[in-house]
Amino acid sequence: MKKIIGFIGAGNMGQAMVGGIVKSKLLQPQQVMMADRSEERLKVVSKEYGIKVNTDNKEVAKNADVLILSVKPNIYAPVIEEIKDIVKEDVIIITIAAGKDISGTEKGFGRKLKVVRAMPNTPALVGEGMTSISPNEKLSNEEIDEVVKILKSFGKVEIVNEKLMNAVTSVSGSSPAYVFMFIEAMADGAVLDGIPRDQAYRMAAQAVLGSAKMVLDTGMHPGALKDMVCSPSGTTIEAVTTLEKTGFRAAVISAMKSCTNKSIEMSK
Template identity: 40%
Template sequence: MSALDGKTISVIGAGNMGGALISGLIESDLLPPESVTAIDIDDEILRGHNCRLGVTTTKDAGAAIPDKDIVILSLKPQIWENVVQPLAESFVSTQLVISIMGGVQCGAIESVLGNSVPVVRAMPNIAALVGEAVTGLAGGKHTSVDHLDLAEAVLMSVGEVVRLQEPQMDAVTGLSGSGPAYVYAMIDALSDGGVKVGIPKPIALKLATQTVIGAAKMVLESGEHPSILKDRVTTPGGTTIAGLAVMEENGVRAALMAAVEAATKRSKELGE
């Protein structure tokens, strides 16, 4: 029995991330299409969800909120308040609000909604589109363990979930929220390196992509620290240590760490 059995959900903002959650919930059979409502201002997005998944679609958020058990806010952090403020009276304390808006704190949403509405802040990543996201989530001041369990059931429809305290959520945004872009840049660079040494681009891209998939799977399944796995393929005087030395000389590790720090800082700025 799922925590979502019998629940109804509205998703405000049904683009990439909101749409991925809608797809995950339906395609994993956690909810029937009639239990999910997609809300967006884009007619094409709404038609797509209705035709492909059979969910209810509307532009009228005010009419699609009051009778729902869960409302997911999937809006750009720069505009969310302008969208949600006029709808505040539609929310009640028996609902759960899940925000997947980068940098927006639970307290900010709670102050707009009022009525002791429980809010869970979550940060999935773009891999939700292929069911391989990792999501950090944290509760606000009105949330209970049951609320967190419910939010986790929703987010697990698109991948893995970890629970944290809210002060850590900006760091989650900087690491795993933005992280796919760092990995895409690495894959692109590796494949370009392959082209530079004579491998055709399509083959180089396949080699680089599968290498990343395989390495990540080894970390997950072996339970060993990445540094141990790295040492296992690094022989004295060999090719791998030659490549790693160049990476160290060019500050690759430091650059990745700095990228996480910069994205975390930006997430905090968006919440101010």
């Protein structure tokens, strides 16, 4: 691929995506540019990945064939206002902020551009990201395939209807935080039973990793996989019963609904 990929914003998500792209070797580091107001942050990114960095958003915007806006939702408008007249006519704009829809992005640029609304997550940094995308009608099938290829360099990709993007935020965009909390809670329980903290984290994290891989690799229903572990009158069914009594599933579903509602609120 001979494209220049530009990022505006060197926050956690932007760095995770850059890390995934560079580590996958889909692009050479010199094909990736990143702009941010923080020189300190850019120095870290440049040293870690060897990409081109600049404090001038316009410098990145005018050179990018694919431009990823990886900034906080509250500064999307001023960033777009700054770069809208200098981006390439055939640039592909990828937005990753919750609540920023395609029509709003088009309105900000003042014209119809090729826009892809995306929702990645931070596991992109270790090549295990989950990104959902909704492209507008300006992109050809070949260009959509190109975007998918870029995003697959750091994980899996799903194409969804844009109206589902708020739900995507809760199921994959924000959910690593829930999983980290679950791992931390499991480790706390292990420490309570005497297992050293560092071992507890490794054991809990590997259990989550392996379980997720079983769901993806076997294609089996998660409930069926759960049943395989639950022996009659055994330790696992005892734990599962306690989780049900304390509202484990209800708590997760309620948290996700709150996340989706917040994303909807941010879109207004």
